[in-house]
Amino acid sequence: MLKQFLQKTLKKIPTVPEESSTEEIDKKQSNLNASLKKNLDLFKEIYQYPLNTDIQFREFLLGNRKALLIFIDTITKTDIVEDHILTPLLASEDTNKKIEDSIPVKSIITKTVVKDILIEISKGYIALFIDGEEKAYLFSAPNFEGRNIEKSENETVVKGPKEAFNELSSTNISMIRKKIKSESLVVESSVISQRSNNDVYILYLSDVVNDKMLSNVRERLKKIEVDTVQTLGLLEQRIEERPKSIFPTILFTERPDRAASYIEDGYIVLLMDNSPASLVLPATFWSFYHSSEDHYLRFPYGNFTRMLRLLALFMTLFISAAYVAIVTYHAEMIPPDLLLAIAATREKVPFPAAVEVLMMELAFELIREAGLRVPSPIGPTIGIVGALILGQAAVQANIVSPIVVIVVALGGLSSFAIGDLSMNFAVRMSRFLLLLAASFFGIYGIAALFTVGIFYLVSIKSFGVPYLSPLTPKYVSSKDTIFRRLLQNEFFRPGYVKPKDIKKQ
Amino acid sequence: MQQSQEKIGIREYIAIITIMIATKVTDDTPILFFDTLDTAGWIAPFFNALIVVIPLIFLMKVVTRYNKGLIEIIDGLFGKYLGFLLLFIIWFISISALIIDTAIYTDIIGTMYFIRTPTIIIYGLIMAVCAYGAKRGFAQIGSAAWVVYPYLQVSLLFVFILTLSDSNLSFIHPIFGPGPIEIVKESTFTLSIYADFLYLFLIVPFIKDIHVFKKGTWAGFIIVIINVGIAFLLFLLLFDYQSLKMVNYPFHEVIRYIDTGFLTNMESFFLPFWAIASFIRFTVYIWINALLFGHLFKIKQFEYVIPSIATLIVFIGILPESPTYAIFELRKTLFQFTTPIFFFLPILIWIVAKLKGDFSNDDNNN
Numbered sequence: 001m002l003k004q005f006l007q008k009t010l011k012k013i014p015t016v017p018e019e020s021s022t023e024e025i026d027k028k029q030s031n032l033n034a035s036l037k038k039n040l041d042l043f044k045e046i047y048q049y050p051l052n053t054d055i056q057f058r059e060f061l062l063g064n065r066k067a068l069l070i071f072i073d074t075i076t077k078t079d080i081v082e083d084h085i086l087t088p089l090l091a092s093e094d095t096n097k098k099i100e101d102s103i104p105v106k107s108i109i110t111k112t113v114v115k116d117i118l119i120e121i122s123k124g125y126i127a128l129f130i131d132g133e134e135k136a137y138l139f140s141a142p143n144f145e146g147r148n149i150e151k152s153e154n155e156t157v158v159k160g161p162k163e164a165f166n167e168l169s170s171t172n173i174s175m176i177r178k179k180i181k182s183e184s185l186v187v188e189s190s191v192i193s194q195r196s197n198n199d200v201y202i203l204y205l206s207d208v209v210n211d212k213m214l215s216n217v218r219e220r221l222k223k224i225e226v227d228t229v230q231t232l233g234l235l236e237q238r239i240e241e242r243p244k245s246i247f248p249t250i251l252f253t254e255r256p257d258r259a260a261s262y263i264e265d266g267y268i269v270l271l272m273d274n275s276p277a278s279l280v281l282p283a284t285f286w287s288f289y290h291s292s293e294d295h296y297l298r299f300p301y302g303n304f305t306r307m308l309r310l311l312a313l314f315m316t317l318f319i320s321a322a323y324v325a326i327v328t329y330h331a332e333m334i335p336p337d338l339l340l341a342i343a344a345t346r347e348k349v350p351f352p353a354a355v356e357v358l359m360m361e362l363a364f365e366l367i368r369e370a371g372l373r374v375p376s377p378i379g380p381t382i383g384i385v386g387a388l389i390l391g392q393a394a395v396q397a398n399i400v401s402p403i404v405v406i407v408v409a410l411g412g413l414s415s416f417a418i419g420d421l422s423m424n425f426a427v428r429m430s431r432f433l434l435l436l437a438a439s440f441f442g443i444y445g446i447a448a449l450f451t452v453g454i455f456y457l458v459s460i461k462s463f464g465v466p467y468l469s470p471l472t473p474k475y476v477s478s479k480d481t482i483f484r485r486l487l488q489n490e491f492f493r494p495g496y497v498k499p500k501d502i503k504k505q
Numbered sequence: 506m507q508q509s510q511e512k513i514g515i516r517e518y519i520a521i522i523t524i525m526i527a528t529k530v531t532d533d534t535p536i537l538f539f540d541t542l543d544t545a546g547w548i549a550p551f552f553n554a555l556i557v558v559i560p561l562i563f564l565m566k567v568v569t570r571y572n573k574g575l576i577e578i579i580d581g582l583f584g585k586y587l588g589f590l591l592l593f594i595i596w597f598i599s600i601s602a603l604i605i606d607t608a609i610y611t612d613i614i615g616t617m618y619f620i621r622t623p624t625i626i627i628y629g630l631i632m633a634v635c636a637y638g639a640k641r642g643f644a645q646i647g648s649a650a651w652v653v654y655p656y657l658q659v660s661l662l663f664v665f666i667l668t669l670s671d672s673n674l675s676f677i678h679p680i681f682g683p684g685p686i687e688i689v690k691e692s693t694f695t696l697s698i699y700a701d702f703l704y705l706f707l708i709v710p711f712i713k714d715i716h717v718f719k720k721g722t723w724a725g726f727i728i729v730i731i732n733v734g735i736a737f738l739l740f741l742l743l744f745d746y747q748s749l750k751m752v753n754y755p756f757h758e759v760i761r762y763i764d765t766g767f768l769t770n771m772e773s774f775f776l777p778f779w780a781i782a783s784f785i786r787f788t789v790y791i792w793i794n795a796l797l798f799g800h801l802f803k804i805k806q807f808e809y810v811i812p813s814i815a816t817l818i819v820f821i822g823i824l825p826e827s828p829t830y831a832i833f834e835l836r837k838t839l840f841q842f843t844t845p846i847f848f849f850l851p852i853l854i855w856i857v858a859k860l861k862g863d864f865s866n867d868d869n870n871n
Contacts, residue, residue, distance in 0.1 A: 329619070330773035441622075441630065443773055444614060447780035448634045451649070455638040455788075458648035472648040474514050 028115040036066050036131035042114065043070055062089055062130060071126040071141075080105065080141040081126055099128065099137050107140040119197050144168065144273075149175070155255050155419055160296040164254045169201055169273045172256065176203060176269070179260035184208070192221055192235070196228035200235065201271040203259075208266045210498040213463060217268050217281065232275035239281075241461060246429055248422030249462035251283035258292045266499030282463035282497060286471075286481050288423035289313070294484055303483050310482060312417035316427050319411040320357045321438035321446050323404070327353040329442030345401040354439030356400050360408040361435065363390045365428070368412070469496040476502060512713045515721045517647030520654035521789055522725030523732070526701050527661075528786045530736040531756035531779055532609050533833055534698060535749075537840060538737065541691050543746045545682025547737035552692045554730045557699045560851035561726070564706050565719060567851075567858050572715050575706040575854075576800050582857045589801065591850070596797040598843050599704065600814075603790050605836050607631060608822040610783050612829055617757045618776060628819050631787065636815035638788035639795065640808050643711045646792060650785050660778040661732065664756075665739055667763040667771075672742035682746075693848075697840050698733070700847040702726065704793050753829055791815060 027046070033039050040057065047055045058069040058081075067089070071081060088102050100108055111117045112135045121127055124142025149171060152164030165172045173187055188202040200221060204214060220239045229235050236250050237243055253259055259269045259278040270279040280287065289309065294302040326333055327342065334342065349356060367386040374382055391409075394400045411431065418424045430453065437445035460467035470477040475495030479485055493499045513521075539546035564575070571578050580588040611628040619627060638646060681688060705722060712718040740755045743762065752758045756779075760772040768774070795814055799807020825831040 326773065330776075332770045333768070333773040335767050335769065442619070443776050444618065444627075444780055445630075447777035448630055448784065450777070451634050451653075451781050451784040452637055454649045454652055455641050455645060458652065459641045459645045466648070468648060468652065472517060472651045473644070474516060 028118065030114055031112050032114060032117075032129075032134045032136060034132055034134050036068055036129055039129050040068055046114075046118065058086070060086070060090065063092070066131040068129040069126060070121060070129070072121060072124070075122075075124040075142060075144055076126055077141045077143040080139070085126060085128070085139060099130075103139065105139040105141065109138045110135045111138060112136070119191075122197060123199075146171075147276075152254050154421065155253065155258070155291065157255075157291070157293040157296060160293055161255075161257045163256060165256055165259075165271075165276045165278060167274050167276050169199070169271050172271050172278065173201060173203070175256040176260050176263070179257060180205070180263060185263070190218070190221055192224050193226055193228045196230070198229050199273065200229075203263055203269040203271060205263055205266065208264070208493070208499045208501050209268060210266065210500065213282070213497065214268060216463060217270075229272075230274055232270065232272050232277055232279050235270065235272060236279055241463075245460065247285075247426050247457065247460055247467070248288060248420075249281075249283055249460060249467070251280040251287045251420070252277055252422065253280060254278075255292055261292070261295075262287075265493050266497045266501075282465040284462065284465060284469055284496070285457065285467050288420040289418075289482075290480070291419050295487075299484070299486050306483050309417050312414035313427065315414035316411050316418065317431055317434060318446065319414070320361060320407055320431065321434040322443070323407045324354045324357050324435060325438040325442040325446060328439065342401070342403055345403055348398040349401050350398070351400075352439075353404075354435070356404050357408065358435060358439075360390075360394075360400055360404050361411075361432065363394075364408055364412045465496045470494065511642070511644050512711055513644055513647035514713050515717045515724075517644075517651045518712055518717065518721035519725045519728065520650040521647055521785075522702075522705065522721070523728050524650050524654060524657065524782050524785050525789050526699065526725075526729045527732040528779075528782045529698060530733050531754070531782075532606070532613065533753050533836070535737055535740055535755050536753065536833075537695055537698075537837060538691075539741070539746055539749050541683075542688060543682040544677060544679055544741060545688050546746065546749075547734060547741050548681070548688055549692045549695060550698065550730060550733045550737055552688060553696055553698060554726070556693065556848075557696055557702070560848055561702060561722070563855040564703070564851040565722070567855055568706055568709055569715055569719060570858065572709075574709040574711075575703075576797070577710075578854065578858075582854060582861065592797060592801055594846070595703070595707075596794065596801060598839070598846070599790070599794050599797060600818075601839055602843075603787070603794055604818050604822045605832055605839060606790070607787055607818055608825065608832050609836070610787075611822065612832065613754050613757060614780075616829065617754065617761075617772075624823055625819070628823055631784065632791075632815040632819050634784050635787040635791050636812050638784065639792040639811045639815075642808065643708065643792060646785070646788055650789075653781050653785065657778050657782050660775060661736075664760060664763065664775060665735060667765055668739045668743055668759055671763065672739060673745070674742060676742050676745045677738075694841055694844055697843040697847050699726075699729075700843050703847055703850070704790075707793055707796065753833070791818075 024046075027042065033042070040059075043049075044057065049055060049057065054072050054074045056069070056071055056073050060067055060069075069081065069085065084104050088104065092102050109120070111120065117127055117136050117138065120138045124140075124144065125138040126141055128137040128139065130137075146168045147166045149163050149166055151162045155164075163175060165175070177185065182205065184205050184207045186202075186204055186206045188204075189199050190202070191197050192200050202214075202217065202221075217239075224235075224238050226238070229238060232252065236252065240249050242249065251262075254277040256278075259280060262280045263269050267280050267282070270281070291305075291309075294306055296302075297305065327346075331339060346353070351359070363386075367382060367390065371379070371382045371386075391405050395402050395405060415424060415428055415431075418427055434446055434449055437449040439445075441448065458466070458468055458472065466473055469475050470479065471481050476492050477494045477496070478490035478492050480490065480494075484490070491504050493502055493504060495502060535546065538549045542549055567578060568575065571581075573581075576592060579591050582588070583591055607628065611624055611631060614627050615622065615624055638649065702722070705725075709715070709718055712721065736756070740749055740759065743759060744752065744755065749755060757772065760775045761770070763771055765771065791811060791814060795807045795811045798810055798814065799805070804810060825835075
């Protein structure tokens with residue numbers, strides 16, 4: 001009761017003395033006027049002309065009627081305006097000829113509501129108004145600047161396509177279409193924000209994807225009510241089920257080949273402008289554990305990498321925790337010679353093992369974070385500072401023992417083998433929790449926290465799909481979990497995404 | 506492809522059974538057998554199993570007939586008051602067993618691994634983990650059990666293999682220990698090592714379907730017997746019966762005893778596996794206990810009472826002064842108390858069902 005009351009009072013929007021913009025909003029909701037003069041004034045007012053410098057109003061005579069072109073010249077192809085719109089219109093003698101028949105532009109649409117026209121202009125369309133007509137013709141000529149297609153930087157592979165997504169969704173879609181040449185690949189678009197009108201593209205195979213899941217995704221996209229969603233990273237946080245969870249539930253990949261292979265399996269992929277990546281959903285634990293190279297490599301090599309990755313995963317999670325637990329609580333476990341060696345190096349170190357390891361772990365994380373943010377010209381300094389000062393000098397100063405440096409370095413090195421950024425974070429954070437558990441309860445504490453972690457993992461769901469499926473609960477699938485199978489034996493789509501067509505041909 | 510949201514499949518079910526019951530070999534259960542049966546202690550689990558099949562078959566018959574959980578069946582067959590009483594007895598046994606077992610496990614950790622850590626902290630940690638797990642729900646417990654089960658089984662197998670090299674086959678003689686008649690007699694008193702199978706019949710509604718339940722129960726039964734039997738045999742072969750009677754927790758002595766290559770002390774290597782198994786074991790128990798409690802006292806969202814039950818268990822469980830002996834005695838009494846209930850209750854249920862004519866009449870369920 002009290003909680004509800006508090007929530008209600010807290011959620012109330014504070015009244016801030018500000019100018020109301022309802023009048024402006026009303027204007028945008030209205031229909032076009034038949035009089036060109038009135039339309040011109042309206043648009044000039046909305047666009048703050050002439051303060052706004054890149055908006056262009058071009059008036060001309062179409063036969064005996066006045067006409068007007070509105071476009072933003074920084075995002076439209078101006079040669080189209082000149083060659084394909086103005087030239088044919090000005091040259092046209094026959095005033096009865098329809099606009100659609102006289103302008104050689106690939107896509108022409110008409111709109112009547114001011115707001116819709118504004119949205120299209122912002123997307124790089126050219127709007128044509130003719131006196132006496134209560135509609136606007138919109139010609140597609142967008143020209144947004146962006147990068148070229150470049151090599152993928154965060155998910156590198158040796159054997160496989162190198163291209164990565166870039167910030168233009170049209171390029172990204174084209175790269176996926178290049179991989180899936182099928183008529184059933186659908187690229188659905190929807191506007192998800194109120195003010196910035198960001199588009200999101202939903203890609204799926206219409207004859208494979210589960211309709212319920214698809215409508216669930218659409219529903220969640222529709223529920224977003226914000227002014228702006230700039231990138232996929234922000235979108236991910238808006239649509240995921242557990243925003244506070246340590247484990248990610250949506251896969252973020254910059255590789256078009258990976259996205260395409262997920263689409264073929266019945267997953268849904270989201271693309272947006274401004275994001276050199278795609279979101280794959282639903283995602284299971286395995287999608288974060290796998291990399292695209294596992295399947296490009298031959299069967300034994302692919303599984304060897306998987307094995308290494310599994311080893312790395314466990315090393316990252318447990319090595320420093322296990323070291324602390326063993327040295328502090330279970331010293332008898334170590335063979336006597338090694339124990340003596342450890343004891344000898346720890347002799348001069350004034351801190352308990354837990355503090356020692358924690359310090360080194362923190363230092364390692366700092367080097368890592370600093371290395372990421374540092375401007376590239378001074379990048380090498382980080383390596384020198386990290387290796388020299390933190391490693392060697394700390395040992396010489398008896399702050400840490402050499403074996404701790406080995407342990408922490410091994411754990412840190414292993415953490416790089418987990419390619420996915422989100423999973424990487426999850427593992428690194430869990431490592432600290434395990435370290436704490438180990439310093440309080442030894443191996444028993446590690447086991448306790450691990451059990452809690454397992455319970456947590458199995459209770460996570462991503463768009464209705466259990467996180468550890470198909471391991472548990474079981475579904476029909478190609479059993480691509482810890483290890484993959486021969487390609488010839490992978491003939492099922494994953495059953496947990498409930499595809500319409502479970503068997504791959 | 507229906508989504509198995511709240512119901513668990515056969516793999517998860519078998520994993521739960523095995524973790525729930527086979528983990529018993531790692532506490533002081535073996536001593537209950539070897540105390541009276543000497544060298545024949547390892548035969549008893551097999552012999553017990555033969556007897557236990559009888560109540561299990563009866564229960565299975567009833568459950569498959571009604572296609573319902575035991576809770577609903579008892580309610581339906583015995584009416585409001587008698588049904589309540591019966592379920593209350595089952596609940597009471599379950600909570601007592603839970604308290605005693607968790608106290609023993611706390612004692613194992615306290616005496617074997619963490620000698621200086623206060624009991625209440627060890628106990629509290631066990632129950633906190635279990636309460637957390639149990640609150641996640643049964644499907645999640647099943648999934649967690651299946652995720653860890655293969656590794657637990659492998660680690661146990663590893664212990665078995667390492668034990669083999671140190672064991673002495675001649676310790677098995679005399680095979681029948683105090684004599685076959687004694688084995689039969691003592692075995693009937695210790696049936697309740699398998700009494701936990703009774704609890705499985707309470708969770709029928711949470712298993713995918715009745716066939717999965719049937720298949721899973723028998724498969725789990727066999728896996729449990731094999732694990733328990735082999736473990737008992739190996740304990741005997743390693744320690745001989747005289748010294749086996751002296752140790753309290755043979756499994757933990759075994760993992761202290763064995764070594765491989767340069768690693769001479771391996772108990773801390775096996776500790777996490779054992780700890781995970783015990784966590785999951787008590788999670789299942791506490792969940793079943795809460796389920797019963799919720800049914801008895803009409804609490805629909807019974808998952809919310811789990812933390813309270815867990816807290817209660819901790820405070821009752823730390824009461825005995827010297828747990829190693831006091832609880833062992835308590836457990837022995839409980840064992841003898843539950844054995845007849847476990848044996849006769851299923852038969853009673855079956856007879857009542859038969860008398861009510863439910864086995865011939867298909868449209869009447871109650």
